Amino acid sequence: AKVHFHKFVIEAKPVKRLCRTHSTITVNGQFPGPTLEVRNGDTLVIKAINKAQYNISLHWHGVKQLRNPWADGPEYVTQCPIQPGRSYTYRYTLENQEGTMWWHAHSRWLRATVYGALIVRPEKGSPYPFPMPKREFPVMLGQWWDRNPLDVQKQALFTGGAPNVSDAYTINGQPGDLYRCSNKETMKFPVRAGETILLRIINSALNQELYFAVANHKLTVVEADASYTKPFTTSVVMVGPGQTTNVLLKADQSPGQYYMAARAYESGQNQAFDNTTTTAILEYKSASSRPPLLPQLPAFNDTNTASAFASQVKSLKSKVNVPTKIDDNLFFTVGLGLINCTNPNSPRCQGPNGTRLAASINNVSFVFPRRNSLMQAYIQGQPGVFTTDFPPTPPVKFDYTGNVSRGLWQPTRGTKLLKLKFGARVQIVLQDTSIVTAEEHPMHLHGYSFYVVGMGTGNFNPSTDPAKFNLIDPPYRNTIGTPPGGWAAIRFVADNPGIWLLHCHIDSHLTWGLATALLVENGVGLLQSVQYAPLDLPRC
Ligand code: C2O
Numbered sequence: 001a002k003v004h005f006h007k008f009v010i011e012a013k014p015v016k017r018l019c020r021t022h023s024t025i026t027v028n029g030q031f032p033g034p035t036l037e038v039r040n041g042d043t044l045v046i047k048a049i050n051k052a053q054y055n056i057s058l059h060w061h062g063v064k065q066l067r068n069p070w071a072d073g074p075e076y077v078t079q080c081p082i083q084p085g086r087s088y089t090y091r092y093t094l095e096n097q098e099g100t101m102w103w104h105a106h107s108r109w110l111r112a113t114v115y116g117a118l119i120v121r122p123e124k125g126s127p128y129p130f131p132m133p134k135r136e137f138p139v140m141l142g143q144w145w146d147r148n149p150l151d152v153q154k155q156a157l158f159t160g161g162a163p164n165v166s167d168a169y170t171i172n173g174q175p176g177d178l179y180r181c182s183n184k185e186t187m188k189f190p191v192r193a194g195e196t197i198l199l200r201i202i203n204s205a206l207n208q209e210l211y212f213a214v215a216n217h218k219l220t221v222v223e224a225d226a227s228y229t230k231p232f233t234t235s236v237v238m239v240g241p242g243q244t245t246n247v248l249l250k251a252d253q254s255p256g257q258y259y260m261a262a263r264a265y266e267s268g269q270n271q272a273f274d275n276t277t278t279t280a281i282l283e284y285k286s287a288s289s290r291p292p293l294l295p296q297l298p299a300f301n302d303t304n305t306a307s308a309f310a311s312q313v314k315s316l317k318s319k320v321n322v323p324t325k326i327d328d329n330l331f332f333t334v335g336l337g338l339i340n341c342t343n344p345n346s347p348r349c350q351g352p353n354g355t356r357l358a359a360s361i362n363n364v365s366f367v368f369p370r371r372n373s374l375m376q377a378y379i380q381g382q383p384g385v386f387t388t389d390f391p392p393t394p395p396v397k398f399d400y401t402g403n404v405s406r407g408l409w410q411p412t413r414g415t416k417l418l419k420l421k422f423g424a425r426v427q428i429v430l431q432d433t434s435i436v437t438a439e440e441h442p443m444h445l446h447g448y449s450f451y452v453v454g455m456g457t458g459n460f461n462p463s464t465d466p467a468k469f470n471l472i473d474p475p476y477r478n479t480i481g482t483p484p485g486g487w488a489a490i491r492f493v494a495d496n497p498g499i500w501l502l503h504c505h506i507d508s509h510l511t512w513g514l515a516t517a518l519l520v521e522n523g524v525g526l527l528q529s530v531q532y533a534p535l536d537l538p539r540c
Contacts, residue, residue, distance in 0.1 A: 001041035001093075001123075008033070008058070010082075010114065011051040017144055018167055019181035024113050025052050025105075032140050032173045032204070033103070033116035040098040040123045046090045048082060054150070055081035056110055057538075058090060060118060061242060062101030062226045062478050065447055067530050068092055069375055069498030070537060072446055074106040076368045077501050077517060078375045080540035081107050088538050098122050099226030100200040100244040102140070109507055112149035115140070115204045120226065129316055130222050130231065133248065136198035137189050141212065141239065141262050141278070142170040143205040156357075156508045169205065169262055169278035176279035177259075187280035189260070191251040198222075199247050203239035206507040208273065209265040209306070209440055209481065212237045213295035214282055215258040219247035221313065227449065227476040228316035236298060238265055238306045240442030242479035242505035255284035257292035266300045267484035268439035275300060306440070307483055311455060313475040322451040322471050323425035323491050330418075330426065331393045331460070332361050333400065334441045334482055334504065334514060335433030337411045339365070357436070358512050359504065360411035362394045365513030366503075367415050372540050374417065374499045374517060379527055390416035390516050400459050401485055402434045409435050413513065420494040422522035422529065427453075429460050430480070431487040438485035441509065445518075447500035449478045450492040457486040465489070479505055494520045497529035 008027045015024035015031050027033035038044060048058050059073035071092040075081040082088045098120045105114035117138035122128060143166040145152050152164050168175035168182075175182040191197055199219075203210055213219075213236045220233045223246035237245050263277040281292055298305040337358045344354025351357045358365045369377070369385045377385035398404050420426060428450075430443055453469040469489065482488045503515035522529050 001043065002039065003043045003045060004038055006036065006044070006046045008046055008048045009051055010048060010056055012053070017175060018146060018179055020146060025054070025110055027114060027116065031113050032142065033114060035117040035119060035138055036103065037119045037121070038094060039121045040094050040096065043091070043093045047087055048090060049087040050082045050084055053084050054107070054110065055083055056105055056107045056114070057081045058103055059106035060090070060092065060101065060103045063092060063094065064097060064449070064496060065092055066095050066496055069447065069500070069530060070533050074446065074501050076370065076373050077499060078373060080373050080376065080538040082538050086538060088536055089534065091534065094120050097226060099223050100202060100246055101226050102202045102204060102244065104204060109149040109153035109206060112143065112145065112206055117200065117202060119200065129228050130248065133196045133198045135191070135195065136200065138172070139199045139201045140172050141201065141203050141205055141210050142173060143208060144168040144170050144175060153511060157511050165272050165274040168276060169210065169274065171260070171262065171278050171280040174280070178277055178279055188283045189280060190283050190285065192285050193251055193255050196248050196250045199249055201237060201239055201245045201247065203241050203243050205241050207241065209238060209240045209442065210262045211265050211297045212239060212260070212262045213297055214249060214260040215293040215295040216253045217249050217258060217282070219249055222246050222248055224313050224475060225449065225477040225479060229475060230314045230316055230473065232312050234309065236305065236309070238309045240440065240479060240481045240505065242442050242444045251284060255286050256288045256290050258282045259292045259294045261295050261297060263297055264300045265298070265302070265306050267303050267306070268437040271437060273300070303484055310481055315473045315476055317473060319472055320451065320474065320476065322453060322474060323493055324471060325425055326427045327424040328420060328426045330428045331431065332428055333363065333394045333431050333433045334361055334443065335359065336436035336512070337365070337409045338436070339410060358411050359509045359514035361514060361516045362391045363411045364390060364416050364516065365411040365413045366515035367413050367513065369415050378499060379533065386415040386417050388417050388419045388519060390418035392418065400431050400433050402438065404435065411513065417499065417517045417519045420518050420520045422494060422497055422520055424494045425491070426494050427489060427491050429487055429489045430482045431460050432482050432485055434485045440484045441482040441514065442479050442505040443482055443502065444479040444505045445500060445502045447496045447498055448492050449476050450490040451476055452480050452488060453491050454489040455483055455486065457483060460487040497521055497526055
């Protein structure tokens, strides 16, 4: 196994998109940032040097960080942010993990431009479970604003209204031919007729599930969230923010140019969203000069296609090691809500009837601490930063398919953690509340991957639904879309001590509080069970 040293200089650089140049936070001057390529078992040592004018931290999405929460990155959770002019070195080892992961800023909305691919290949000499093509490409789907992303966030947070929709979607940072001033830089992916290539699709968009397709070409899914899947062939892929999907594409069409394209899958009703389409070009060698064809993409509100796609994803193994007995059976409602304003005329209160939009799990709208990170406060025994009274089930059960009284729309705010015993076998049923709108919530758990044993529409039924769970070959993921107006059930063993964020990967929902943190410890305290904190760990 190798040790890879990298320097990530985080710094504002001029980036031109959609006819205008913006001062954009980049890594090493690149947008998207550098691709990291390593092997299973390797160690990464990344010195993040903050030359930007904002606090920032970096997260390695999908890396389990076993016993090593210090390298996980979410600001105010496992570390204080890196202040301007300072640096912090992330050091971690890939332990039994391979596939497509990615890294991104985990500070306010800076991940809009601060992200890159993290590709983990099998150990030397150990094969892929499919014929691995010679040619492969990361396909990072993103969302671009003609404004500073922090101003866009402020609008979402402080006005309590819906965030501004983006000005473009992007593929590897480029909007593509359908947007103004963009066609010169449209991404091109070269292929030879007859060859098969691997696309590593990563949804790094802040706030949008996306459909992706390639004109005239079928895609064979072989991996999702850095876990191999039973191969299946499809003409369209749906990726939620945070998720990754690897597909094989056979260049079996007549030599030419073909668009690959992505656009919104938007399950929320009456939600404003960016309805534009980003494109890149799959270009055969010796292509004819015919203009490229656009692929067919499902309608933005086509939830059936999205759900059908998600339920086709199954682990490659014929039988996986999913916990069959459960120690902690948790039920989490996820959804939006409204907070009453004392002064409804304040600019922060642009939600319906002078309210502020909020989001919650079990009716607790998560508040990130400011004085310290959760990990540091815990280790130092600093009181008053968080409590551990997060409710394992919602305070009141109700019908989650809409039409509930406004009284139930109001979350309480707090920094509440849920304690889990080290080694506990955990099941969490995530139930969309359908409050404000039924909507898909891509839920991401730090520090773990989990088995998705079931998904369904409507209210989860604890007496009949578990009988239908897939305990044979459920997918092993780090981000699962809770179906709009439905539920998803996940299982994992709490075998990684630390404090781990669980949150909706739609940043507007995260900003409104759709998060909690799991505190996993073995009874003797975290200090004994996790690695020592690095000496350069930032302080608040
Ligand atoms: Cu990819 Cu908490 O994030």
